Amino acid sequence: IQEVYTDSLQQPRIRQLFDTLIVQHPLEHDIHDSYARYLIVTRDYEGAAEQEEQTLGLDPADPEGWEMLTSLYLQVENLDKAKDAIERSLHYYPDNARQHLVLGSIYGQRKENDKCMAELEKALKLTDEADAETLSSIYTAMGDNMYQQERVDSSYVYYRKALTYNPANVLALNNCAYHMAVQGKDLDEALKMIETVMQAEQDNPTSLDTYAWVLFKKKDYAKARDMIDRTMELTGEEDMSADVLEHAGDIYFMDGEPEKAVEFWKEALKMDPSNELLQRKVKHKTYFFK
Secondary structure, three states: OOOOOOOHHHHHHHHHHHHHHHHHOOOOHHHHHHHHHHHHHOOOHHHHHHHHHHHHHHOOOOHHHHHHHHHHHHHOOOHHHHHHHHHHHHHHOOOOHHHHHHHHHHHHHOOOHHHHHHHHHHHHHHOOOOOHHHHHHHHHHHHHHHHHOOOHHHHHHHHHHHHHHOOOOHHHHHHHHHHHHHHOOOHHHHHHHHHHHHHHOOOOHHHHHHHHHHHHHOOOHHHHHHHHHHHHHHHOOOOOOHHHHHHHHHHHHHOOOHHHHHHHHHHHHHHOOOOHHHHHHHHHOOOOOO
């Protein structure tokens, strides 16, 4: 396996070799663990999760393994299995702040806000004050949860705490800038935040969409159009969202192409047919602020 590991053409052979080893030594922890890590390299995340389950079944005293298993389930967007993996890991390592943070984020995605904040508070108490990066991530998640509950002022308080611990926290900078743009407040500060993000990741569609929206709110429509075009180019049809298409429509309308704007709004409406604001834009073929 070591001899052919770096040759991508040997992947089928490597899998066969691992399978042979596992048949011969089904209870060997390190073989399952090595196989899982190899499958991660080949981006077979489901297969890697299956092997890591075997690894942890043989030796659950592996906090890094539990975190990896959780990450693998999140990678394939299986929140139920990710949540289950975290809950099993906390049976062995109840003081793992990072797992409480991820569990809180899962609850947040499900809009179970009380459970979300309870887990984030646990994570906060368990995190060493010197661990600035983890503290920043926790406060970012708290900010996201507050905004989801429409407690906007509280969300900004948490985002600013996150940035106090880690001024380069890209997620906090992006989310805070986007929410400011949506609210139409502190747009100069929002622009500085998203420009900092763009210095770190120029080809991230989410960041580009935020950048486009901040520019739109600052009425820099030509540059906003360039950014939303880049967003759509990098996103691709399969991962396109109604929000990005609606943003594109709004930007194109204000940049003097109303017919193209209506096309974007129609595409967005197909993805989000209950959106009343989109319905009005399509029906009247014009932009509405609210």
